[in-house]
Amino acid sequence: MEIVLDAVEKGALSVVGKRVPRVDGAEKATGQAIYVDDISLPKMLYGKVLRSPLAHARIKNVDVSRALCLPGVKVAISAQDLPDTCYGPFIFDTPVLARGKVLYVGDAVAAVAAVDEATALEALALIDVEYEELPPVFDTDFAMDPEAPLVHENQEAYIKTFQAVQKGNICSHTTFIEGDVEAAFNQSDYVYEDSFTTQMVQQTPIETNGTVADYDISGRLTIWTCTQAPHLMQIRICDGLHIPINKIRVVGLRTGGGFGGKVEPKTQIIAAALAQRAGKPVKLVLTRKEEFTVTSPRHSSKITVKTGVSKEGKILARTVKAVFDTGAYADDGPGITGFGGMMSLGPYKIPSYRIDGYCVYTNKMGAGAFRGFGNPQCAFATESHMDMVAERIGIDPVEFRLKNVLQNGDLSVGGIPMPSVGVKECLEKTAKAAGWGKFLGKNRGMGVACLQHISGVLSSSAIVRIHGDGTATVFTGAIDIGQGSDTTLSQIAAEELGLPMEAMSIVAADTASTPYNWAVTASRITRTNGNAVRLAAADAKRQILELAARFLEVSSEELEIVEGQITVKGSPERAMKMHDIGGISHWATRGPIIGSASVMVEGHKYDPEKVIGFPFGTMAGFVFGSHIVEVEVDEATGRVQVVNAVAAHDVGKAVNPTGVEGQIQGGLVQGLGYALFEEIIYDEKGKVINDTMLDYKIPTALDAPNITPLIVEETDPGGPFGAKGVGEPTLVGTAPAIANAVKKATGVRIMDLPLNMEKLWREMKKR
Amino acid sequence: MKATVCFSLNGEKQVVEVDPSRTLLDVIRTDLSLTGTKKGCGDGDCGGCTVLIDGVPYNSCLVLIAKVEGKEVTTIEGLEKNGQMHPIQEAFVNHGAIQCGFCTPGMIMSAKYILDKNPKPTENEIRQGISGNLCRCTGYQKIVEAIGTLAGKEV
Ligand code: FES
Numbered sequence: 045m046e047i048v049l050d051a052v053e054k055g056a057l058s059v060v061g062k063r064v065p066r067v068d069g070a071e072k073a074t075g076q077a078i079y080v081d082d083i084s085l086p087k088m089l090y091g092k093v094l095r096s097p098l099a100h101a102r103i104k105n106v107d108v109s110r111a112l113c114l115p116g117v118k119v120a121i122s123a124q125d126l127p128d129t130c131y132g133p134f135i136f137d138t139p140v141l142a143r144g145k146v147l148y149v150g151d152a153v154a155a156v157a158a159v160d161e162a163t164a165l166e167a168l169a170l171i172d173v174e175y176e177e178l179p180p181v182f183d184t185d186f187a188m189d190p191e192a193p194l195v196h197e198n199q200e201a202y203i204k205t206f207q208a209v210q211k212g213n214i215c216s217h218t219t220f221i222e223g224d225v226e227a228a229f230n231q232s233d234y235v236y237e238d239s240f241t242t243q244m245v246q247q248t249p250i251e252t253n254g255t256v257a258d259y260d261i262s263g264r265l266t267i268w269t270c271t272q273a274p275h276l277m278q279i280r281i282c283d284g285l286h287i288p289i290n291k292i293r294v295v296g297l298r299t300g301g302g303f304g305g306k307v308e309p310k311t312q313i314i315a316a317a318l319a320q321r322a323g324k325p326v327k328l329v330l331t332r333k334e335e336f337t338v339t340s341p342r343h344s345s346k347i348t349v350k351t352g353v354s355k356e357g358k359i360l361a362r363t364v365k366a367v368f369d370t371g372a373y374a375d376d377g378p379g380i381t382g383f384g385g386m387m388s389l390g391p392y393k394i395p396s397y398r399i400d401g402y403c404v405y406t407n408k409m410g411a412g413a414f415r416g417f418g419n420p421q422c423a424f425a426t427e428s429h430m431d432m433v434a435e436r437i438g439i440d441p442v443e444f445r446l447k448n449v450l451q452n453g454d455l456s457v458g459g460i461p462m463p464s465v466g467v468k469e470c471l472e473k474t475a476k477a478a479g480w481g482k483f484l485g486k487n488r489g490m491g492v493a494c495l496q497h498i499s500g501v502l503s504s505s506a507i508v509r510i511h512g513d514g515t516a517t518v519f520t521g522a523i524d525i526g527q528g529s530d531t532t533l534s535q536i537a538a539e540e541l542g543l544p545m546e547a548m549s550i551v552a553a554d555t556a557s558t559p560y561n562w563a564v565t566a567s568r569i570t571r572t573n574g575n576a577v578r579l580a581a582a583d584a585k586r587q588i589l590e591l592a593a594r595f596l597e598v599s600s601e602e603l604e605i606v607e608g609q610i611t612v613k614g615s616p617e618r619a620m621k622m623h624d625i626g627g628i629s630h631w632a633t634r635g636p637i638i639g640s641a642s643v644m645v646e647g648h649k650y651d652p653e654k655v656i657g658f659p660f661g662t663m664a665g666f667v668f669g670s671h672i673v674e675v676e677v678d679e680a681t682g683r684v685q686v687v688n689a690v691a692a693h694d695v696g697k698a699v700n701p702t703g704v705e706g707q708i709q710g711g712l713v714q715g716l717g718y719a720l721f722e723e724i725i726y727d728e729k730g731k732v733i734n735d736t737m738l739d740y741k742i743p744t745a746l747d748a749p750n751i752t753p754l755i756v757e758e759t760d761p762g763g764p765f766g767a768k769g770v771g772e773p774t775l776v777g778t779a780p781a782i783a784n785a786v787k788k789a790t791g792v793r794i795m796d797l798p799l800n801m802e803k804l805w806r807e808m809k810k811r
Numbered sequence: 812m813k814a815t816v817c818f819s820l821n822g823e824k825q826v827v828e829v830d831p832s833r834t835l836l837d838v839i840r841t842d843l844s845l846t847g848t849k850k851g852c853g854d855g856d857c858g859g860c861t862v863l864i865d866g867v868p869y870n871s872c873l874v875l876i877a878k879v880e881g882k883e884v885t886t887i888e889g890l891e892k893n894g895q896m897h898p899i900q901e902a903f904v905n906h907g908a909i910q911c912g913f914c915t916p917g918m919i920m921s922a923k924y925i926l927d928k929n930p931k932p933t934e935n936e937i938r939q940g941i942s943g944n945l946c947r948c949t950g951y952q953k954i955v956e957a958i959g960t961l962a963g964k965e966v
């Protein structure tokens with residue numbers, strides 16, 4: 045079970061819940077913050093990667109000898125120079141450099157390190173690779189055909205971290221079953237089925253992926269990098285290069301956005317392999333073109349939803365079939381397919397269901413985590429479908445949702461109890477704030493979508509040190525990639541310790557000094573790391589009070605810390621300063637105070653008859669939200685402008701309301717790009733054709749609407765001070781809300797993302 | 812082939828001996844170690860590399876170093892005075908306009924131009940003025956609000 049402190053203690057909170065400015069604000073505003081490309085080390089070399097021009101081919105031979113002869117080239121490697129092994133989060137199917145076959149256009153075949161970038165690029169042209177072309181597979185329908193060529197010819201042999209259900213090109217099939225779904229459809233007054241598709245999109249952080257690696261004479265590897273997961277990176281490097289974890293130090297620098305795209309390795313292992321051979325530091329930073337063509341985009345998908353409802357508008361049954369195109373490597377695909385499936389009931393109580401998620405290999409770049417982890421695809425399908433059902437049975441979409449929303453104590457897919465469910469409040473608040481039902485002018489429409497997500501999964505740990513002057517430092521493995529964890533985790537520790545923010549500092553994301561955290565992903569840092577930080581602070585506080593008790597001659601239970609003073613409860617004149625406790629512990633007695641804690645989200649066991657092939661253990665910290673958008677459609681062009689948006693999110697206790705609002709606004713706008721225009725487009729040879737920020741447009745300040753963020757605080761008894769997460773769900777509701785609004789505005793229902801001008805214009809013509 | 816280029820950088824005279832086909836971005840980041848200006852694309856699409864040249868914003872990844880001969884270049888490092896942040900920088904910090912921070916230096920340079928040109932910009936003018944600076948984190952609203960708080964103030 046999770047160890048938890050009282051969710052919200054009596055008395056006002058003094059730091060948690062306050063709009064504390066972010067602790068890394070000044071360094072970022074002044075340009076002092078150091079990102080990976082800002083690092084330059086003496087004798088540093090520059091790395092470049094040779095990439096496959098073909099989507100599917102056998103590698104007959106790779107010869108780097110001509111490249112090595114070029115003056116200035118220090119290292120040139122291919123798979124032959126590396127351990128014969130693969131790595132991956134769920135299925136170990138990814139070699140550091142392609143081995144035997146290339147699986148997509150862009151697959152890494154060889155790498156060089158040279159004295160400057162120009163020389164490294166020149167060297168790539170001198171590497172000779174002989175390919176034998178193989179028939180490619182670009183579409184999941186074809187990939188699932190028994191006759192289709194196999195992307196991975198021997199997937200049975202791969203190491204897997206879970207009981208994967210596999211067949212042909214299907215690398216993972218997850219199933220969730222509850223009740224007798226056929227009987228429930230038979231009992232339903234109406235049954236409707238709709239099919240949707242979603243496109244591949246890139247995270248597009250403004251900072252591309254990059255690494256500086258250094259390998260010293262004692263066999264110690266240091267990786268300075270932009271990452272969402274320094275500790276996870278250690279594991280991948282260990283798996284990929286067979287360097288033991290204790291010899292690998294990963295330093296997570298200021299990271300210019302991640303959104304899922306900086307969880308799994310992109311440059312780290314190749315840079316490490318180059319540095320290992322060079323004996324000098326190597327910098328490897330992806331170009332924007334590489335960022336678009338070889339990193340881990342959101343899976344495209346094909347999703348069919350079938351729902352049975354009663355005359356009264358109660359949902360009785362649902363089936364979902366979701367097929368996710370994971371590209372050349374599984375990456376997080378099995379987890380994404382499973383989790384997306386888990387979310388595909390939406391935040392509604394549905395007694396009988398069967399959900400099948402298929403994660404399928406094709407010859408495109410390996411898709412991975414991107415804000416929402418399968419949920420954006422499934423929510424687009426299911427929340428569009430909800431509106432379609434509501435319309436067919438003649439109920440208002442908000443009312444239809446309200447009839448079916450989850451409540452406190454309901455069970456999630458997989459049977460996990462959900463103690464704090466704020467979806468109803470989110471929906472009611474957004475409907476009120478947006479003026480749901482009010483008259484809108486011509487070509488205008490309002491659309492709604494609700495959503496659920498999670499924020500508690502896997503393990504984390506934290507350390508809190510009390511210094512000689514009574515100030516404190518938090519040590520966390522969680523990296524602040526912009527989401528604000530340095531600030532919120534400091535707030536949580538300050539609150540627990542009874543110290544003001546000025547007395548706190550934080551050291552984050554350096555595996556040499558900070559304790560293990562799985563990753564900044566799954567919207568889990570506030571809740572999961574927050575618990576570790578709060579418990580570590582509580583551990584330090586216990587030690588502080590025990591030491592103070594000796595001097596104040598009371599039991600430690602009679603003491604409290606208020607604004608940096610340790611006082612006897614009820615007699616504030618009997619007090620000691622934190623400063624004195626810090627000094628005494630360092631110089632006189634007991635020794636320095638260090639609090640620590642480890643947490644794991646565990647406890648619930650899935651019924652193996654009902655949850656099959658799901659790669660995760662239990663989850664917690666269920667979060668909810670509702671988005672309402674108002675659109676205006678240009679009849680002549682099909683252009684959609686989102687003119688207004690209201691989004692409510694149930695985040696439990698909002699540790700930093702400004703940060704929560706920033707997540708809501710940022711996620712919503714990222715969802716707007718997903719809904720309206722973002723799309724990675726392949727040509728018939730498997731090559732990405734829109735690989736610049738000009739051709740792959742993300743929202744600008746002119747595309748973004750004014751957003752009213754509403755915070756709903758449904759206290760989570762398992763979260764620190766009742767807090768849950770917020771990072772990912774803010775994106776999830778946007779696309780279906782926009783599609784539903786466009787339907788209202790135009791009468792046209794778009795079931796295939798993106799809902800771009802051309803598509804809408806064509807459909808409007810058909811009216 | 813190298814050329815001598817002489818320009819003013821954040822108020823100080825700079826003389827560099829460089830290949831004239833290199834970009835201003837590359838020279839300020841690599842040769843002059845001013846890494847506050849960011850490279851998000853190198854193609855003129857993201858605005859991360861925005862600097863002011865004679866007070867006007869440019870994508871420094873598209874400006875050849877030879878072009879700044881005799882000009883005044885201001886980068887993000889040129890805004891703070893005596894260890895004090897510029898009011899625009901303060902506003903960004905205090906109004907939650909910064910998340911990952913990678914777009915921030917370029918965004919602040921564009922904000923400076925907006926306010927220099929028009930001390931009382933409307934919301935739409937602010938949005939227009941930063942529309943060449945891509946931010947993937949904030950959804951722009953808190954940036955627009957932060958700049959808006961300075962409308963009508965001495966900056
Ligand atoms: S780096 Fe200059 S515009 Fe992107």
Ligand code: FES
Binds near residue numbers: 250911948949
């Ligand atoms: S704050 Fe991250 S790109 Fe703007």
